[in-house]
Amino acid sequence: MSASGVVRAGVAGIVAVLVLLPAAAPAVAHVRTSDGWSEVRADGDHVGYRLGLEYEILARAIGMGADAIEAPDDGGRRAELAGQHDLIETYLADRVRIFVDEVECAMTLAASDVEQRPATDATAEDVAYAVLDLDYDCHGATSGRYVIDYSVFSGAGSDAVVDDHATTVDYHLGGERGRVVLDGAHPRFSAGEQSFGDSAPRSIGLGAERVLTGLDHALFVAALAIGATGVAQLVRGVAAFAVTSSIGLLAAVAGWVSPPEQVTGALVALSVVYVAATNLVGPESRWRLPAVATAGLLHGFAFAGELRFGDDLGWDLVTSFAGFDLGIVLGQAALAAGLFALATAARRYAWFSLAHLVAAAATVVTGLAWFVHRLL
Numbered sequence: 001m002s003a004s005g006v007v008r009a010g011v012a013g014i015v016a017v018l019v020l021l022p023a024a025a026p027a028v029a030h031v032r033t034s035d036g037w038s039e040v041r042a043d044g045d046h047v048g049y050r051l052g053l054e055y056e057i058l059a060r061a062i063g064m065g066a067d068a069i070e071a072p073d074d075g076g077r078r079a080e081l082a083g084q085h086d087l088i089e090t091y092l093a094d095r096v097r098i099f100v101d102e103v104e105c106a107m108t109l110a111a112s113d114v115e116q117r118p119a120t121d122a123t124a125e126d127v128a129y130a131v132l133d134l135d136y137d138c139h140g141a142t143s144g145r146y147v148i149d150y151s152v153f154s155g156a157g158s159d160a161v162v163d164d165h166a167t168t169v170d171y172h173l174g175g176e177r178g179r180v181v182l183d184g185a186h187p188r189f190s191a192g193e194q195s196f197g198d199s200a201p202r203s204i205g206l207g208a209e210r211v212l213t214g215l216d217h218a219l220f221v222a223a224l225a226i227g228a229t230g231v232a233q234l235v236r237g238v239a240a241f242a243v244t245s246s247i248g249l250l251a252a253v254a255g256w257v258s259p260p261e262q263v264t265g266a267l268v269a270l271s272v273v274y275v276a277a278t279n280l281v282g283p284e285s286r287w288r289l290p291a292v293a294t295a296g297l298l299h300g301f302a303f304a305g306e307l308r309f310g311d312d313l314g315w316d317l318v319t320s321f322a323g324f325d326l327g328i329v330l331g332q333a334a335l336a337a338g339l340f341a342l343a344t345a346a347r348r349y350a351w352f353s354l355a356h357l358v359a360a361a362a363t364v365v366t367g368l369a370w371f372v373h374r375l376l
Contacts, residue, residue, distance in 0.1 A: 033163060033164045034054050034057050034166075035165075036166070037052040037168050037170075038170065040173060041172045041173075047138060047146070048133070049135075053129065055114060057162060064084050068080035068084065077128060085112070088109055088112065089109035092107065094151075096149075096152060099147040099310045101320050103139060103206070105141075107134055109134060110134065117129050139202065144192060145192050145193055146174050150167060166182065167181070169182055174191045176192055204324070206324055206327060207327020207328040209331070211328055221335050221336050224275055225336040225340040225343065229284065240289055240296060242328075244300065245299045246300060246328070247297060248296065248298065262374060262375070264301045264305065265370075267298045271299070273368055303328060
């Protein structure tokens with residue numbers, strides 16, 4: 001290209017930049033950022049989390065409605081926060097998550113308030129902040145490795161009403177104090193260290209608790225034990241259920257399968273109906289053992305949904321998962337053995353047949369009611 005051609009190309013490029021720059025300027029000018037703050041403190045097996053978010057952005061992000069967005073004063077804003085308690089709690093439960101040794105703590109929104117933050121260089125007037133007090137129940141954990149996963153106002157969903165959001169976290173967790181900034185590029189951090197001596201027994205206890213206090217799981221094992229005609233049949237049934245429930249739990253935790261919770265819950269209810277019904281018509285059916293094994297997979301999926309684990313494959317996750325699964329197996333075995341012994345002792349009495357009939361029928365009705373409720 002000649003020298004004059006180079007000059008003409010350069011001039012054309014400069015003109016193009018000058019023409020396009022005004023068009024691009026509005027897009028740059030409309031980049032909106034939002035800053036928040038977090039105070040996180042461990043207190044025994046609970047974690048207190050005070051979260052500050054710009055009120056208007058929160059109201060827009062979760063769809064609180066025009067009345068909430070345009071609330072004229074702090075009194076009106078407080079009323080809107082109180083009235084939208086469940087909506088706010090549901091939103092934050094998926095976006096401000098705390099794990100201890102890779103087991104997720106259960107969050108509840110304890111209180112909400114509004115406060116004014118002074119004007120800054122970016123704002124011409126004071127800004128109203130929603131102050132949200134979150135309580136996390138960490139399932140008996142008083143120490144361990146804490147992980148905070150923060151994704152408020154991020155992603156491509158309807159809540160992405162700002163281009164960037166960051167929160168400054170002042171924390172005291174796992175014996176560590178500090179301050180860190182979380183944003184879209186850095187959504188998580190950890191503090192403290194896992195103690196195998198504390199986390200393994202806690203995970204085992206959690207697994208046993210889920211079997212003994214989860215009424216659908218407990219009724220299934222109870223029907224399995226009371227309907228068994230001998231020790232060999234009991235052992236086969238409990239072993240098949242334990243193995244397949246462990247497989248289902250592993251598959252769900254590892255992310256290999258993700259069945260809808262509504263469908264899984266409904267099918268778990270049907271499994272209770274099936275075992276109780278076969279107790280009445282004949283527990284020696286050749287289909288009983290395959291059905292029990294299939295039901296184990298469903299119960300394993302349900303266990304995974306009831307107690308969420310983190311997704312960082314490491315020693316924390318392996319230890320917590322193994323302990324939880326062992327607790328489930330031990331809980332099932334203890335419940336089945338105890339009820340089988342009681343049923344065996346009661347069979348010598350004339351009233352046992354009628355009591356067994358009534359109990360099985362009541363279990364069938366309960367399971368059908370669960371099925372309909374969960375499916376709808």
